[in-house]
């Protein structure tokens with residue numbers, strides 16, 4: 001099976017590559033190979049009744065399939081160079097922002113119209129934060145919500161399905177150099193050949209990506225891992241921030257160690273969810289645009305970045321071990337009241353039941369101090385008290401902490417300004433490149449490569 005362009009992975013990176021290629025060069029023969037299912041067949045079996053926690057489906061419907069890890073996400077497209085990746089270091093700041101705005105326009109055209117764009121420009125909250133040692137990062141954020149995000153993906157799939165060949169349930173096992181491009185051998189043993197190949201395997205494809213880089217001798221660098229907890233509290237506590245900004249990315253430098261702790265992925269009136277990465281259950285969150293599906297709680301992560309280089313290099317391995325420990329003690333994700341944590345006692349089912357904050361995720365009541373390293377936990381506690389000054393109530397006893405939340409980053413693949421590897425015609429985009437970690441950056445990287453290919457394929 002021979003193609004002009006092969007795309008591995010149908011997450012935002014792969015979808016936007018395919019979209020832009022079809023728009024600019026509709027005559028090209030393009031195939032997308034995807035481990036997971038088409039969008040309508042992606043169903044996580046956790047229903048809170050019969051199946052209460054992750055049972056490790058293969059492929060995982062949350063992480064794999066059309067729409068990638070982003071399909072059931074909150075659909076927050078942050079338009080900024082301040083976080084979400086370092087794409088701008090490769091393609092320039094203005095180009096990166098222009099591409100993120102372009103992606104936003106496509107999302108609006110395919111079902112996202114009417115959704116709100118929030119912005120930190122001119123907000124008085126910035127000054128309030130600074131007075132408490134908190135730094136609010138600049139961004140515009142389009143909140144599609146899980147429901148509208150799904151509709152946009154459905155519309156993009158309907159647009160692309162007759163122009164691009166999608167091969168679902170088709171994990172790529174090996175990428176080899178061929179006479180005229182690249183040969184991809186799937187786990188089933190089928191062979192696809194493409195003159196050009198774009199790899200967009202996301203975070204779930206991180207381990208596989210490592211083998212591709214090893215086999216093809218593509219240089220890589222170790223990346224950081226972010227470790228922390230997901231905080232859940234009554235939506236009213238953060239409403240003055242979330243009503244104006246929707247998501248506030250706030251960074252705090254701890255007094256004790258000088259570490260940076262940051263908020264991440266804020267979900268007003270949202271729900272806390274499990275995330276399964278390569279069999280390890282961690283925590284995440286999302287929220288719906290539809291008021292009928294909203295909860296009374298807001299959740300967000302508090303994360304500390306750790307980067308190891310010498311002699312220990314495996315930052316992800318460190319994060320995995322901490323997540324495994326929480327899985328070992330809690331059988332999955334652990335939940336603890338903030339009041340119990342600072343009193344040095346575990347949360348019990350009774351204490352959680354009596355809590356004024358009702359958990360949105362069924363997690364095991366326990367003690368996070370037995371799992372999270374002291375330095376990281378001290379930083380998180382310090383930041384909760386700092387946030388309490390701008391959002392009084394954050395440090396209430398009944399604030400819930402779920403652990404662990406781990407953000408794994410792929411090792412950074414050595415790429416040029418076109419996101420091309422040392423092998424001409426082989427591109428790596430999105431989260432598996434290690435240079436993006438968000439919907440907007442991953443999508444923008446896909447458009448960038450497609451535009452380059454449309455002139456050079």
Ligand SMILES: Cc1cc2nc3c(=O)[nH]c(=O)nc-3n(C[C@H](O)[C@H](O)[C@H](O)COP(=O)(O)OP(=O)(O)OC[C@H]3O[C@@H](n4cnc5c(N)ncnc54)[C@H](O)[C@@H]3O)c2cc1C
Pocket residue numbers: 008009010011012013014033034035036062063064065066067068069070071072073074075076077078084170171172173200201202203204205208265273275284285286429430431432436437438439440442443
């Ligand atoms: C619960 C959750 C909520 C999130 N919320 C947000 C948010 O609100 N805003 C935000 O900016 N980001 C969010 N993210 C992160 C965001 O989803 C990712 O940054 C983004 O999806 C990355 O896009 P990608 O295309 O690089 O990779 P992915 O979306 O991970 O897609 C990669 C695809 O490649 C496939 N694949 C992997 N290996 C292979 C292989 N060997 N062969 C074939 N296919 C393969 C996978 O099945 C997957 O479908 C969230 C993530 C999760 C899990």
